Amino acid sequence: MLGPTLYTEVPVLAAWDETAPFRGIRLALPPALARAHRAPGQVVKVRTPAGEGFFALASAPSPDAVVDLLLKRGGKVADAAIAAAAPGATLALTEPFGKGFPVEEAAGRDVLLFAAGSGIAPIRAVVQHVLAHRDAFRRATLFYGQRHGAEFAYRAEHVAWERGGVRVVLCPSGEDDAWPGVRGRVQEVARVLAFGGTPPEETVAFVSGMTAMVDDVRRVLAGAGIPPQRVFANF
Structure with a gap:
C-alpha cells in the first residue's frame, strides 16, 4: 500500500x-x-x-x-x-485514500462487524455510517475484541450505539478476573452466540484487525454459510 x-x-x-x-x-x-x-x-x-x-x-x-x-x-x-x-x-x-468498506453491499441486509485491537478505528466509522442511515440496514451486531477489558476504546459511545440499533458484544481474549461477560477471540464468541441470530443468506460482514484474525473470521463465517464475497476488509 x-x-x-x-x-x-x-x-x-x-x-x-x-x-x-x-x-x-x-x-x-x-x-x-x-x-x-x-x-x-x-x-x-x-x-x-x-x-x-x-x-x-x-x-x-x-x-x-x-x-x-x-x-x-x-x-x-x-x-x-x-x-x-x-x-x-x-x-x-495525506488525503484519505483506499476503497474503504463497500457499505452499499449491506443495504437491506443484516450486518456483522468484527474488530480486534486498533481495528476498531475503521469499524467505528462503519458503525457511524449505519447509525446515520439506520433504515438502510437490518440487524447490526459488533463483535469487538481486545486483550483485556480495560482496553476497549469508545466505551462512552457504546450505549448510544446500542440505542441506535447496533448490538455491541465485547470480547476480551486474555485472563481478566474482573470481566463479567463473555471471553475469547471475536470469531469464537460470534460462533458461540450464533452470530447474533443473523441468517447467513441475508448477512454481510465487515472485518478489521490483524491479517490472521481477518482470515480466521472469513473461515468461521464460511463455515456458517456466509460466502467469502460477502465478507469485506478495508484493504
Whole structure:
C-alpha cells in the first residue's frame, strides 16, 4: 500500500486518552482532503520526524469534515504523532485514500462487524455510517475484541450505539478476573452466540484487525454459510 505522497498540515482540534494504549486525535480536514473522504474504512498516511505511517480513519465521512484517528502507543510513528498532535498544533497527513468498506453491499441486509485491537478505528466509522442511515440496514451486531477489558476504546459511545440499533458484544481474549461477560477471540464468541441470530443468506460482514484474525473470521463465517464475497476488509 503506497498511497499518496502529498502531505498537508491539518489542524488538530482535540486529543485525548481513549484508553491506556490508545490516543484519540480529532482533525479538521481542509476541503481538498475532505472531498477524498468518501467511504468508511479509508486510510491516511501521517508524516512525522520519525517517519511515515498508515492509519485508518476512525470516523465516517461527514459534512463538517472532522475526522478522528485512533493511535496505539508503542510504534515510533504513532508515538511521534501523539507527541505532536496537541490542540492548536498541526499534523501532516495525506488525503484519505483506499476503497474503504463497500457499505452499499449491506443495504437491506443484516450486518456483522468484527474488530480486534486498533481495528476498531475503521469499524467505528462503519458503525457511524449505519447509525446515520439506520433504515438502510437490518440487524447490526459488533463483535469487538481486545486483550483485556480495560482496553476497549469508545466505551462512552457504546450505549448510544446500542440505542441506535447496533448490538455491541465485547470480547476480551486474555485472563481478566474482573470481566463479567463473555471471553475469547471475536470469531469464537460470534460462533458461540450464533452470530447474533443473523441468517447467513441475508448477512454481510465487515472485518478489521490483524491479517490472521481477518482470515480466521472469513473461515468461521464460511463455515456458517456466509460466502467469502460477502465478507469485506478495508484493504
